[in-house]
Amino acid sequence: MSESEYRRQVDARARQMLEAMRDRGACNSMWTAHALLDGGGDAGEVSAIVERGLNEESGPFQIFSALMLLVRWEDRLEPAAVDRIRQLMTSDLPVRGNTENHWLMYYVGSLLGAERWADEELLWNGLPPEVLRDEASRWILGMIARTAVNGHHEYDSTGYIAEHCAPYIALADHAGDPHMRHQAEHMLALLVADMALEYFHGAWAGGHSREGYRENTKTHIGPVQGLHYLYFGDEDFDPERHCQGFVTPALTARYRPPAVLAALALDRREPRVVKKTKAPRSIYRHVDRAAAPVRKYTYLTPSFALGSTQVGLPGAPAAPIDLVSWDLSWLAPDQEGTVVCNHPYRSAGRFSAFLPGLPHAIGRSISSDKPYLQYPDRLFGASPYERMMQHEGAIVLLYSIPADDDSPYLNIFLPKSLDWCERDGWILADAGEFHLGLRPLGPYRWLEIREGSNANIMMRKGNLIDGWLLRVDSLQPGLVLEAVEADETGGFDAYCRRRTSLHLDLNGWPGEGRIAVHSFRKTRLEMHYDGPHLIDGKAVDYEAYPLYEAPGVEAALGTGRMCFEHGDDRLELDFGADRQTPQLPMRVIG
Amino acid sequence: MSDWGRDWLIASHGIWRSADGVDWERTGAFGYPVKAVLRQPHRLVVGAMWGLFEVLTESARFTQLHDETLTEILALAPTSGDPGVVAASPYGIAWGRRGDLGATRWTSRSDALSINERFSNAILADPTSPGRWLVGTEAGVLAYGEDGNGWERTSLTGTPCRALLRAYDRFWAATDDRGVWHSADGLSWSRAGSGLDDGAVFALAPAGPDRLLAGTLEGVCVGDGRSTWRRLGPRILVSVLASHPREHDLWLAGACPGGLWRSEDAGDSWRQRGNFDSVMAILPPEGSTP
Structure with a gap:
């Protein structure tokens, strides 16, 4: 597809989404007011939105959205709205936050504000505008450089990707410095490539740095749904899912991604393996060594996607709270298309490992704000005791949980939509286009899990979580799972016979910390809990993972250069990485 | 004495001041979660979750001192030069240099340390040796020499140190699971008193x-650094405390959570003051220290 044709399609979807937002009356924040102004809406209403949206200590979400509104629509804003945003930049006390997306929104808003009010003597921080402009530029360009050589830090977040894309879109479209615009546009291509390579029927397959808020049992989650529809668009339009407020600035922007990324996203004719390297998790105490880089492996077929992560964590209590390390997804409504499992690690130390509060008090203080982070049946959030290996559609997960852990068990989520059967310890299902078998390691009980966002009244269907819960009561639980395309199996009965009869060696677990299993195609997976992962006897070299590896993609780690190719279309990115200059110090979490 | 010097100051959400420790008013429209405050002639230096700021007496305006490498300030100490402050944070200790247009750029001195050694909870200038610093880290107490000596490990290691104090011609350190320790030189440490042997101590004050006060998980403890510590008052996590420099029985204790507590009878009775959830720093009115 030509760039102009692709752009025409994206523009059309953007108009469709904006119109739906206006029809739904979903234009009442500084993020969504773009839809109002795009439709010729009342500038007075926007002034009220700005007045309502800002306060004396506005945070990154407000700072960015106010400045984005200003630079995109200043010719349409009333003087009152412009004055209020000027007040934000000159006399309020903005908050920088502590995550990567916080700082990105804060610094992009600050940069745009410092450029807009470059003639002011002093900004809110008591310093001339060029000081804030230069500080913001150093951080933004430094993070882009880090990302280009190490991989994204707050990687592949279904929730926060929009808060990454929108600020870079603002820079690409409106920054005064041509170099900043260029780097921001490159960064956007990288972020869209991240989405494209694991795009699966409107969902983002594979592991995620942040997919919290108790929705990770759903196939389609978070603001990324809006970006997916806008940029890839191979679904029926669903305003409920696609009209995401944080995506609105992207709808009225000039920026559109290169067409080749959409082509890569939509080409799912053949099964493919996608490998990625991502930046290490931010852990700043309670451990003896730094976290290692994150390595992702995602296998996508026409009918399912299985993704896993070598999270690189340095040991307990390091366990990022929103991290989702693996899942199996397929196209199904709501929560009917995911299998995932989790050890709901609940040590308070996992909070203080990356937050500065006193370890003695932080467990209760954080879980007062976000009680679900300490739920005993939590299905997201890293466990320091989890290990995994994957080969194509087969995955092995092992856990070695200390006896004094608050959660001496593993929770496995299964959707209720499938008819499950049991044979020789395997739990199997015919999912139509593919067949699925899983083998819990350890004694399990078949339970139910149901959680709703409005849980203070009787709940009959959990709008957050609703499915079967297999609780494996063991300090050394595990799971072997394999999904196989139905056209390979010779029918479900044949699949069940073969899957249950294939070699599964549990003699080394837990004693020797090892198990081995044959996949449907008779590939041998041998996993040592704290040792090598062997595929047909050969150790997997995770350190050899490039930045990206996928059909049509070349991107060596540490170079800042990458190439994306599909058919005759080709995109080359060169971030101009300078290996002689020290990297920007990492001071954010994510 | 600076204009700030006559009053008690505390850090909570913002900076609050009080002449008597009873009635409190916020200083400036500043509601950031503040972790550390340094009082200097004609200015306060405020270490907050989001950065470092200077507040000048005459304007009460907050001027940014941090850059893109400095955040989550946990402790401050005065030093020479401009901006005249050392900042401690989870990323280590950092020195700043004010340059063109008033912008301060910071350099970490902790990058070569291990992760737990880098995380700095407390910093104290050695009054006996200019340019030498004691740093309370998640790995214990470290000494840092600006004169090229760099980092030196002390005998107090393997436990987080959350507070450091210079009083009675000695150094004092509060640890997470070994109580209070003292040292003549900052390198060789001995246990101070008994009864807090495996307790978590978060604050120290003369x-x-x-008399020495210790803020613990179980409230305020009082002792002399030699004999048994005696627990007093409400059972709260006392994160900070201070006594009045002249009225030695007037104490303030800040809890996290639990708010601000005041005693005017050397801890026999306590009363909650103000409307604070957590208090992260207390500065008594200026006066001589023991």
Whole structure:
């Protein structure tokens, strides 16, 4: 597809989404007011939105959205709205936050504000505008450089990707410095490539740095749904899912991604393996060594996607709270298309490992704000005791949980939509286009899990979580799972016979910390809990993972250069990485 | 004495001041979660979750001192030069240099340390040796010499140190699971008193010529650094405390959570003051320290 044709399609979807937002009356924040102004809406209403949206200590979400509104629509804003945003930049006390997306929104808003009010003597921080402009530029360009050589830090977040894309879109479209615009546009291509390579029927397959808020049992989650529809668009339009407020600035922007990324996203004719390297998790105490880089492996077929992560964590209590390390997804409504499992690690130390509060008090203080982070049946959030290996559609997960852990068990989520059967310890299902078998390691009980966002009244269907819960009561639980395309199996009965009869060696677990299993195609997976992962006897070299590896993609780690190719279309990115200059110090979490 | 010097100051959400420790008013429209405050002639230096700021007496305006490498400030100490402050944070200790247009750029001195050694909870200038610093880290107490000596490990290691104090011609350190320790030189440490042997201590303060206060998980403890510590008052996590420099029986204790507590009878009775959830720093009115 030509760039102009692709752009025409994206523009059309953007108009469709904006119109739906206006029809739904979903234009009442500084993020969504773009839809109002795009439709010729009342500038007075926007002034009220700005007045309502800002306060004396506005945070990154407000700072960015106010400045984005200003630079995109200043010719349409009333003087009152412009004055209020000027007040934000000159006399309020903005908050920088502590995550990567916080700082990105804060610094992009600050940069745009410092450029807009470059003639002011002093900004809110008591310093001339060029000081804030230069500080913001150093951080933004430094993070882009880090990302280009190490991989994204707050990687592949279904929730926060929009808060990454929108600020870079603002820079690409409106920054005064041509170099900043260029780097921001490159960064956007990288972020869209991240989405494209694991795009699966409107969902983002594979592991995620942040997919919290108790929705990770759903196939389609978070603001990324809006970006997916806008940029890839191979679904029926669903305003409920696609009209995401944080995506609105992207709808009225000039920026559109290169067409080749959409082509890569939509080409799912053949099964493919996608490998990625991502930046290490931010852990700043309670451990003896730094976290290692994150390595992702995602296998996508026409009918399912299985993704896993070598999270690189340095040991307990390091366990990022929103991290989702693996899942199996397929196209199904709501929560009917995911299998995932989790050890709901609940040590308070996992909070203080990356937050500065006193370890003695932080467990209760954080879980007062976000009680679900300490739920005993939590299905997201890293466990320091989890290990995994994957080969194509087969995955092995092992856990070695200390006896004094608050959660001496593993929770496995299964959707209720499938008819499950049991044979020789395997739990199997015919999912139509593919067949699925899983083998819990350890004694399990078949339970139910149901959680709703409005849980203070009787709940009959959990709008957050609703499915079967297999609780494996063991300090050394595990799971072997394999999904196989139905056209390979010779029918479900044949699949069940073969899957249950294939070699599964549990003699080394837990004693020797090892198990081995044959996949449907008779590939041998041998996993040592704290040792090598062997595929047909050969150790997997995770350190050899490039930045990206996928059909049509070349991107060596540490170079800042990458190439994306599909058919005759080709995109080359060169971030101009300078290996002689020290990297920007990492001071954010994510 | 600076204009700030007559009053008690505390850090909570913002900076609050009080002449008597009873009635409190916020200083400036500043509601950031503040972790550390340094009082200097004609200015306060405020370490907050989001950065470092200077507040000048005459304008009460907050001027940014941090850059893109400095955040989550946990402790401050005065030093020479401009901006005249050392900042401690989870990323280590950092020195700043004010340059063109008033912008301060910071350099970490902790990058070569291990992760737990880098995380700095407390910093104290050695009054006996200019340019030498004691740093309370998640790995214990470290000494840092600006004169090229760099980092030196002390005998107090393997436990987080959350507070450091210079009083009675000695150094004092509060640890997470070994109580209170003292040292003549900052390198060789001995246990101070008994009864807090495996307790978590978060704050230390002198209270008159021979009393030491310790803020613990179980409230305020008082002792002399040699004999048994005695627990007093409400059972709260006391994160900070101070006594009045002249009225030695007037104490303030800040809890996290639990708010601000005041005693005017050397801890026999306590009363909650103000409307604070957590208090992260207390500065008594200026006066001589023991």
